[in-house]
Amino acid sequence: MRGFGNTPEGAHLVTIIPLHGEHLFGTVVNGVVQVSEIRAIAHQDWLDIPKHFSRAVCAWVMMPNHVLGILFLTIDPSVTRPANAGERLASLPQSALRGPQLHDIGAIVGSFKLAVTRRINALNPTPGITVW
Template identity: 25%
Template structure:
């Protein structure tokens, strides 16, 4: 059994240093399995949606209606033959405000732990560093751990909604297991990505996603 251990495990593509539930804008790309053209075709530089493509667009619009508590906002988006690009913003809400408060408390507790440890070990400077390091928790691969009410939960819900309805029309419909995200950090990046999304259908022939995976 050991030879199969982690063989089919899908590694996370998320940045381990980032809380994906916090107040920020994100550029997301989601592809169909093997980049199959389920969503329609580009004709004369314009996207002609199939029925499944219309499902994809409708499910994205519903995403914002279904989650008023997350204070989401919608940027530019485009449904392409085999993938989907979108800018999505998560505003300040009750969930990321709670996490900010919890992290502040954890930082204060950690600082208190260090202060107490250093005080009790002043007689032995050799052991002070070792004791402090052992008492503090080691960093995990993602310090924020699994969460709800974040980008991953939004994309998961969107993909499930599309899959459920698309398979009524085509039982073979599948997404790729993962998705790509980019944290948008400034206005210049935001405008560049918006222009890329808007012009994506016109530039389809040069798009790297136009080539099917085998």
């Protein structure tokens, strides 16, 4: 998942939906959203994104059955690929690389989903359930 074009810098609107559009984050009762414990988990993990991805600034709105987020990625020349990526990987053009790259939208959203899934599965008596 990327934002606009192949440029990682800038604002990216993301929609993250649980498997089958389930209302994981709450329900609406008489026009009022009743939030769930899972919403608190997802909220905290969303707020933690900048702790793991220094280039990310986050805003979000969480609905009962999805998260609408804005990820703004700043330009940070100090962010480099891990040393173990090797010289060949570092020399390839960005378009030639496959899979999520360090600090790109796919890596950030994937990390968020993984963190939320792990915490939900630790909370529930049925570990290993697919959330997204």
